[in-house]
Amino acid sequence: MFQNHPTLTHILGRAGWYVLTFFVAVTVNFFLPRLGSSNPIDILMAKAGGSSGMDTKAAREKEEAYLKEFGLVQLDRTGNVLRDGSGKPLPTSDWTQFASYLSLSLKGELGSSIIQYPKKVSEVIKRSLPWTLSLQVPTILIGWIIGNILGALAAYKRGAFDKLFYPLALLVSAVPPFCVGILLVYVFGISLEWFPAMGGYDDGLVPALSWTFLQSASYYYVLPFLSIFLIIVGGQAIGMRSMCIYELGADYVRYAKFLGVRESKILQYMFRNAMLPQLTGLALSLGVMVGGALITEMIFSYPGLGMAVLSAIQSNDYPVIQGCTLLITICVLIANFSVDILIGFLDPRIRTQSAGAR
Amino acid sequence: MKIFLSLLKSPGFIFGMLLFLGTILLALIPPLTMHLDHQTRVGLPFMPPSGKHWLGTDQMGVDMFALLIQGLRASLYVGFLAGTVATFIGTLIGVYGGYKGGLIDDILTVGTNLFLVIPSLIVLILLSGSIEEGRSLTLIAIIIGCTTWTWTARAVRAQSASLRGRDHVNLARINGYGTFGIVFMQILPYLLSYVFMVFILQTAAGILTEASISMLGLGPYDSISLGKILNEAMKNEALTDGAWWAFAPAMVLITVIVFALYVINTSMEGVFNPRLRK
Numbered sequence: 001m002f003q004n005h006p007t008l009t010h011i012l013g014r015a016g017w018y019v020l021t022f023f024v025a026v027t028v029n030f031f032l033p034r035l036g037s038s039n040p041i042d043i044l045m046a047k048a049g050g051s052s053g054m055d056t057k058a059a060r061e062k063e064e065a066y067l068k069e070f071g072l073v074q075l076d077r078t079g080n081v082l083r084d085g086s087g088k089p090l091p092t093s094d095w096t097q098f099a100s101y102l103s104l105s106l107k108g109e110l111g112s113s114i115i116q117y118p119k120k121v122s123e124v125i126k127r128s129l130p131w132t133l134s135l136q137v138p139t140i141l142i143g144w145i146i147g148n149i150l151g152a153l154a155a156y157k158r159g160a161f162d163k164l165f166y167p168l169a170l171l172v173s174a175v176p177p178f179c180v181g182i183l184l185v186y187v188f189g190i191s192l193e194w195f196p197a198m199g200g201y202d203d204g205l206v207p208a209l210s211w212t213f214l215q216s217a218s219y220y221y222v223l224p225f226l227s228i229f230l231i232i233v234g235g236q237a238i239g240m241r242s243m244c245i246y247e248l249g250a251d252y253v254r255y256a257k258f259l260g261v262r263e264s265k266i267l268q269y270m271f272r273n274a275m276l277p278q279l280t281g282l283a284l285s286l287g288v289m290v291g292g293a294l295i296t297e298m299i300f301s302y303p304g305l306g307m308a309v310l311s312a313i314q315s316n317d318y319p320v321i322q323g324c325t326l327l328i329t330i331c332v333l334i335a336n337f338s339v340d341i342l343i344g345f346l347d348p349r350i351r352t353q354s355a356g357a358r
Numbered sequence: 359m360k361i362f363l364s365l366l367k368s369p370g371f372i373f374g375m376l377l378f379l380g381t382i383l384l385a386l387i388p389p390l391t392m393h394l395d396h397q398t399r400v401g402l403p404f405m406p407p408s409g410k411h412w413l414g415t416d417q418m419g420v421d422m423f424a425l426l427i428q429g430l431r432a433s434l435y436v437g438f439l440a441g442t443v444a445t446f447i448g449t450l451i452g453v454y455g456g457y458k459g460g461l462i463d464d465i466l467t468v469g470t471n472l473f474l475v476i477p478s479l480i481v482l483i484l485l486s487g488s489i490e491e492g493r494s495l496t497l498i499a500i501i502i503g504c505t506t507w508t509w510t511a512r513a514v515r516a517q518s519a520s521l522r523g524r525d526h527v528n529l530a531r532i533n534g535y536g537t538f539g540i541v542f543m544q545i546l547p548y549l550l551s552y553v554f555m556v557f558i559l560q561t562a563a564g565i566l567t568e569a570s571i572s573m574l575g576l577g578p579y580d581s582i583s584l585g586k587i588l589n590e591a592m593k594n595e596a597l598t599d600g601a602w603w604a605f606a607p608a609m610v611l612i613t614v615i616v617f618a619l620y621v622i623n624t625s626m627e628g629v630f631n632p633r634l635r636k
Binding site: 024173175295313314 | 487
């Protein structure tokens with residue numbers, strides 16, 4: 001049907017694939033927490049049943065609300081929780097639970113936090129998501145671009161620049177993300193006191209779109225930005241360097257050199273060819289990058305999703321953990337999809353491939 | 359054999375290997391030659407390094423050097439185990455899918471790509487959060503291995519698919535060898551150096567991943583590890599107290615191990631891949 005629109009076919013094909021990935025991610029998010037022995041749902045169930053005599057009414061109501069919210073227990077006609085003889089709630093079957101979880105997730109309904117009840121998980125996420133997005137998206141993008149330019153230069157120039165740059169990039173990319181974070185906090189935040197070490201903005205301020213707030217936020221932005229940026233630049237530069245060394249041996253580069261084409265022009269040709277596998281690499285490593293950046297957020301106590309996950313882990317707030325992990329996965333999927341589409345536009349071979357026999 | 363000799367001529371390989379063997383010796387030798395106790399308090403909290411306690415004490419007053427060596431042993435163990443599991447699963451799926459082709463290959467590729475896109479840290483958080491009791495070092499290593507194999511599978515599949523049409527593979531097929539015979543006798547031997555390189559990277563990834571989830575407070579309950587040392591230091595505000603000895607040595611060790619493994623990997627790539635040489 002779309003034979004004449006290779007780009008469209010490509011986009012639709014990828015979209016279908018990502019819808020499938022989304023369902024797998026939701027399934028994983030539902031089943032993984034139920035695999036272990038300290039299954040959060042069992043614990044909650046035991047709480048709602050066992051020591052009911054000692055529980056205050058409010059605590060009991062809260063637990064019931066959570067159980068109902070996710071369709072975890074059987075209800076009678078009037079919407080009360082059905083209980084067995086000892087006062088334990090009767091759980092619904094796993095499949096019913098999964099079905100209700102799936103339909104809730106699709107509606108964007110993530111339930112309420114256990115610790116900060118009755119606060120909604122979506123509220124927690126809404127508050128931290130902008131911080132994570134505004135930290136990670138520009139950092140990964142700029143880091144990727146700068147890293148690739150430096151890598152291409154190192155491959156093309158070789159010599160002293162490469163001799164110095166390559167081991168340095170290798171070292172930087174070997175330093176774990178959290179170590180860079182700790183190092184920057186310690187050196188520039190605590191010892192030298194050049195930049196604030198913790199948080200996302202001054203304590204006295206309330207998040208708003210005012211000049212003073214933005215000023216304070218950008219001051220706090222510097223260290224987390226640098227610590228994610230350095231790692232990405234190092235990793236990307238190494239990949240691009242070896243990519244460009246391959247390209248340098250290609251016939252078109254030699255031919256262009258014989259013709260006496262300007263160096264900057266050759267570099268441009270080479271860059272475009274070497275960039276495509278790098279883009280694919282970006283799509284594949286986004287998950288790892290985002291994971292590393294989340295841990296960086298925790299080290300800086302940056303008020304983003306990383307911090308929300310960390311405090312939820314510490315307080316065993318399972319709905320919040322599950323909500324955040326689902327959202328992070330979705331963000332990574334969206335980012336991946338965008339990169340895929342971009343590759344389709346930049347690389348005509350991909351389009352014809354997906355429009356072809358497959 | 360000749361290629362392994364040329365490895366020994368590569369300065370990068372020698373350097374990386376020496377560095378890595380150095381960390382292994384550091385994990386093995388001190389416990390034999392001196393008394394290291396990483397469980398009892400021997401001094402005040404956060405005592406700076408001294409002649410008696412080479413790296414000072416931690417927030418409880420436990421000797422930091424003893425903790426560090428114990429943590430190093432645990433991290434190396436996690437790295438090797440996770441690397442082995444990941445390389446095993448990844449190579450098996452990659453080689454089989456790449457050789458078989460067709461529908462089986464498609465299914466395996468889709469499965470691999472699915473789990474490549476879903477961040478493995480997320481899977482690890484969900485999984486380790488649910489097994490609070492019994493989250494031993496070994497179990498963590500196995501879980502890490504089970505979440506990081508995707509890279510290997512993808513890379514090995516590409517290599518294996520390129521070997522599929524080779525003459526010797528066709529010959530084996532004509533002679534009536536089964537799929538597994540061909541995979542193990544005709545394809546895997548050609549990929550051994552490649553698989554070894556992948557194993558090195560997976561070991562590094564295992565050490566890094568363990569440190570990451572330990573930083574989240576989801577580390578092993580039965581052992582100290584380099585990541586757990588960092589987590590304890592962060593939790594007890596060693597940073598704001600200026601107690602650099604509580605976290606810097608562990609950071610340096612992780613970085614040195616990973617750097618050494620990366621250097622080994624890139625130098626091997628240089629030897630096996632003549633185009634990168636110049």
